[in-house]
Amino acid sequence: MAEREMFPATNGLATGVGGLVVAAVAAVLGLTWVDYRYAPVLLSIALLLAVLTYAVVLRPRVGIDGDDLVLRQVFSTTWIPLAAVQDFELRRIAVFRAGGRKYDSPALSRTRSTSRRVRRLDARLEIDPDERQGKGPTASEFISHRIESAMAAARSRAGVEEWSEEQEALAADVRTQWAWPLVALAVLAGLAVVVSLAA
Incomplete structure (x- = not known):
């Protein structure tokens, strides 16, 4: 049977978790903010931050x-x-x-x-x-x-x-x-930020 092993990353876990926590806080603020004009901006920024944090910090791995x-x-x-x-x-x-x-x-x-x-x-x-x-x-x-x-x-x-x-x-x-789905999600999140800021 072929050996298959993905090793854990040796750096960035704390940064990645911190980035996801900040994204979650931004999403909660976007959903509960009194002035709903800022909700789309906060939600789109939260999505972009979460996608980029995952892609840049948490996704990279080395394996066999x-x-x-x-x-x-x-x-x-x-x-x-x-x-x-x-x-x-x-x-x-x-x-x-x-x-x-x-x-x-x-x-x-x-x-x-x-x-x-x-x-x-x-x-x-x-x-x-x-x-x-x-x-x-x-x-x-x-x-x-x-x-x-x-x-x-x-x-x-x-x-x-x-x-x-x-x-x-x-x-x-x-x-x-x-990873085309992740690329597409990052592009869509970036476009959502641009559109929400322009609105």
């Missing part, structure tokens, strides 16, 4: 679906063959390289302080980076390890070496699907 790396982005989802991923770097965002292209995902990240600490540890080779000053791996590091293990296993199954021409050729199977 069989032999594919899945990058769920703001308005699209991209499937990259795991064996085709040539490089994976976890910085403020996750960066994957396949077939000469770069694919970013804000769903996985290191905090600025963790990134600085990792750079310092990498600079001093006599310090074991796994020790992390007595701390266990962060959620981002655990997920990174899972992805790197899946990449190595996929390369082994496909019989390709890292940075080979065969690996480069596998990147031709990268595919992207747009």
Whole structure:
């Protein structure tokens, strides 16, 4: 049976929930405001804020679906063959390289302080980076390890070496699907804001 796993985002949950709470407050104000002239404006702004908060902050995810790396982005989802991923770097965002292209995902990240600490540890080779000053791996590091293990296993199954021409050729199977209902909802919410402000 093919492995399927979507990892939780390692950042943005509090911001996303906060944005949805603000959108809900704006919607309640729009429904209960004494002066009903402002109700359409508040309701349309609440809808736009909720859609954008979901799309930008809560929707992005990284996962594994069989032999594919899945990058769920703001308005699209991209499937990259795991064996085709040539490089994976976890910085403020996750960066994957396949077939000469770069694919970013804000769903996985290191905090600025963790990134600085990792750079310092990498600079001093006599310090074991796994020790992390007595701390266990962060959620981002655990997920990174899972992805790197899946990449190595996929390369082994496909019989390709890292940075080979065969690996480069596998990147031709990268595919992207747009989340058209979400795109349409965002456009309609934006138009509703414009129309309500113009009225």
